[in-house]
Every structure is written in structure tokens, then in C-alpha cells.
Amino acid sequence: MSVNIQTILDQASFSREDLALLLKTGEEERKLLFAKAAEVKEDYVGKKVYYRGLVEYSNLCGKNCLYCGIRAGNKKARRYEVTEEEVLEAARYAWENKFGSVVIQAGERSGKDYVRRIERLLRQIKQMSNGELGITLSLGEQSEETYRRWFEAGAHRYLLRIEVSNPDLYHKYHPRNKAHNYQARLDSLFLLRKLGYQVGTGVMIGLPFQSVEDLADDLMFFKEYDIDMVGMGPYIEHEDTPMYQYRDQLLPKMERFYLSLKMVATLRILMKDINIAATTAMQAIDPMGREKSIKVGANIIMPNLTPSRYREDYLLYEDKPCTDEDAEECKRCLEARIHMAGAEIGYGEWGDSKHFARRKKQ
Numbered sequence: 001m002s003v004n005i006q007t008i009l010d011q012a013s014f015s016r017e018d019l020a021l022l023l024k025t026g027e028e029e030r031k032l033l034f035a036k037a038a039e040v041k042e043d044y045v046g047k048k049v050y051y052r053g054l055v056e057y058s059n060l061c062g063k064n065c066l067y068c069g070i071r072a073g074n075k076k077a078r079r080y081e082v083t084e085e086e087v088l089e090a091a092r093y094a095w096e097n098k099f100g101s102v103v104i105q106a107g108e109r110s111g112k113d114y115v116r117r118i119e120r121l122l123r124q125i126k127q128m129s130n131g132e133l134g135i136t137l138s139l140g141e142q143s144e145e146t147y148r149r150w151f152e153a154g155a156h157r158y159l160l161r162i163e164v165s166n167p168d169l170y171h172k173y174h175p176r177n178k179a180h181n182y183q184a185r186l187d188s189l190f191l192l193r194k195l196g197y198q199v200g201t202g203v204m205i206g207l208p209f210q211s212v213e214d215l216a217d218d219l220m221f222f223k224e225y226d227i228d229m230v231g232m233g234p235y236i237e238h239e240d241t242p243m244y245q246y247r248d249q250l251l252p253k254m255e256r257f258y259l260s261l262k263m264v265a266t267l268r269i270l271m272k273d274i275n276i277a278a279t280t281a282m283q284a285i286d287p288m289g290r291e292k293s294i295k296v297g298a299n300i301i302m303p304n305l306t307p308s309r310y311r312e313d314y315l316l317y318e319d320k321p322c323t324d325e326d327a328e329e330c331k332r333c334l335e336a337r338i339h340m341a342g343a344e345i346g347y348g349e350w351g352d353s354k355h356f357a358r359r360k361k362q
């Protein structure tokens with residue numbers, strides 16, 4: 001069996017079946033996968049890990065994804081929006097500490113005032129940092145006009161997870177209505193690309209009803225859509241969501257964790273020069289989860305810069321880590337942990353996707 005896995009790893013291209021076999025590897029064989037992924041990472045993107053200071057701007061959301069703790073229907077969630085001053089303070093912290101970039105993430109909202117507020121924030125962050133801070137947005141599906149305005153105001157990367165690439169499965173995890181439409185989400189990814197953003201997407205791993213073959217398809221999807229960045233992590237149940245009813249059907253958390261690590265490693269081998277994030281959900285299961293992701297292929301990390309008083313309200317899933325640490329403490333321990341994972345930090349650099357640069361040249 002090991003011979004088989006090594007043979008697959010030595011191939012130049014991979015079929016869906018190959019990918020599924022890599023995702024199914026057991027404790028011994030997965031070491032071969034991880035070693036290959038580490039090698040590919042070093043050759044194609046190097047040792048550097050780039051920081052994106054994460055601001056969880058608001059947990060107000062107009063949508064009702066069935067898995068998410070801040071869905072509109074969760075009346076128990078205490079809603080907030082970070083003030084303009086606080087966002088700028090977090091961005092200043094990121095800039096002064098040479099984080100290179102920030103990510104602004106929130107529930108999905110529209111409305112003129114909201115769009116304008118974000119636009120204003122973008123301009124202010126750019127101005128405050130002399131254009132030095134890179135800005136990634138993760139604010140869900142928006143109109144072309146909104147995406148364009150935010151791009152012109154200074155955002156240059158956008159994260160919009162497809163969540164699950166199979167349209168039939170998509171409807172198992174989302175209400176069946178206009179606001180939750182697979183095709184619309186896909187169209188948004190195209191729009192973002194057309195407007196010039198570096199485009200990131202991703203999926204949740206270990207969802208109920210999802211097979212390893214489905215995950216292999218997710219990887220093929222990233223490849224087919226020639227995506228620049230990927231953020232993916234384990235699905236983690238949340239008590240106040242409709243999907244909690246399926247908790248008995250889930251893989252144990254550690255299995256979801258290892259499946260996620262294998263997804264990262266396999267993706268690194270499949271798409272050698274993209275940016276891959278070590279996600280917070282990995283850390284929610286294993287305190288060293290992000291560092292382990294870095295070892296097997298991830299090269300982006302998003303230290304949380306959300307002001308402490310809001311943190312425990314941005315609960316997408318249970319056991320979300322780092323809700324009680326302040327930014328300074330997070331920074332010091334993270335730096336040491338990244339070095340322990342054999343990586344360096346790309347201080348003061350945007351750390352754009354090498355894949356994006358190559359795609360633009362073509």
C-alpha cells in the first residue's frame with residue numbers, strides 16, 4: 001500500500017481517485033504525504049508564513065446558513081459591530097507590528113450605509129498606513145458595484161468560501177431560498193476575479209453527509225477554477241444551529257482534524273504556488289493545529305486582532321480559541337510557535353499569492 005501512495009505522490013498530475021486515496025491515508029502513509037507536501041511548499045512558496053491581522057468586524061448577518069453560530073436565526077447571539085476607531089486601532093497595531101495585511105470579516109449584509117462604511121474604513125486604513133497594509137475582505141456575496149467600490153477603495157484580496165463544491169450537498173447545509181444559492185455564490189467568485197481581486201475560496205471538512213470523494217471533488221474544484229488562495233478547516237458543530245441535530249453522524253473531532261491536515265497537504269501538492277491558510281478552526285480542535293498545518297503546506301496565518309470585548313460574540317462554532325487573549329500575548333506566543341514549526345514570518349510583506357502573479361502575467 002505504501003508503495004502505491006509514494007507512486008501517486010511522485011506523479012506530475014492527479015486524478016480524483018488519486019486525491020481520494022491520498023485523503024484516505026492512515027497514520028503511517030500520511031507521513032509520506034506530509035513529507036512531500038512540506039517539500040513542495042519549500043520549493044514553490046518557501047519557508048515564509050505571512051500574517052493577516054483578523055478583524056471580526058461584525059456578527060450581524062442577514063443569512064441563515066444551517067451550520068453557523070451567528071446565523072440571523074440564532075436569537076441567542078449578542079450582536080455587535082466594531083466601531084470605526086477600534087478597526088483603525090487594530091489596523092494600526094497590524095501596521096506597526098509589520099503584519100503586512102489585515103482581513104476584515106463579518107456576517108453578510110448589504111445596504112447603502114453599510115457599503116459606504118466599509119468603503120470609508122478601507123480608505124482610512126490605506127491612508128493611515130501610507131498604502132502599506134494589504135487588505136483582504138471576507139464579507140460574503142455582494143453586488144458587482146459594491147465589490148468594485150471596495151476594490152477601488154483599497155481591498156485587493158477577497159475570501160468567499162464555496163463551503164462545499166457539490167451543488168446537491170450545498171442545499172443540505174443552506175436553506176432553499178434565493179438568499180442561499182449555489183450558482184450565485186459561484187458567480188460572485190467569477191465577479192471578484194473579473195474585477196481584479198486575488199480570489200480565495202474554501203470548504204468545510206467533515207460535514208455530515210460528506211464523503212472523502214466529495215472532498216477530492218472540492219480539491220478538483222479549486223484547481224478547475226484556478227483559485228489564488230484557499231482557507232479551509234474542519235466543520236465544528238454549534239449547539240444553537242439546525243445542523244446540531246446531526247452531531248451523532250460526525251467523525252470524531254481528531255479525525256476531522258487529520259482529514260483537514262491531509263486536505264491541506266494534498267492541496268499543496270495539487271496547487272503548488274497558491275496561498276493556503278492555517279485556519280482558526282484547526283486550532284479549535286488542536287491547540288497546535290495551525291502550526292501543524294504550516295508544517296504540511298499552509299503559508300498564511302490570521303492572528304486575531306478583534307478587540308477583546310467582542311471576541312466571544314463572534315462564535316461561528318463551539319470552542320473557538322483565543323477569545324480571551326489580547327493581541328500582544330497572541331503575537332508573542334505565535335511567533336515562537338511558528339519558528340518551532342520550522343517557518344519564518346514574512347514581516348512587513350503583503351505575501352500575495354504567487355499563483356496570482358503568474359496568472360496575471362499570462
Ligand code: SAH
Pocket residue numbers: 067068069105106107108138139140141159160161163203204233234235236237238281316317
Ligand atoms: N459571512 C461571510 C464571512 C464570515 S463566515 C461568509 O459566509 O462568507 C466565515 C466562514 O466561517 C464561512 O465561510 C464558513 O466556512 C465558516 N464557518 C461557519 N460556521 C462554521 C462551523 N460551524 N464550523 C466551521 N466553520 C464554520
Ligand code: SF4
Pocket residue numbers: 061062063064065068069070071072106107108140
Ligand atoms: Fe452569515 Fe457567513 Fe455565517 Fe452564513 S457563514 S450565516 S453568511 S456569517
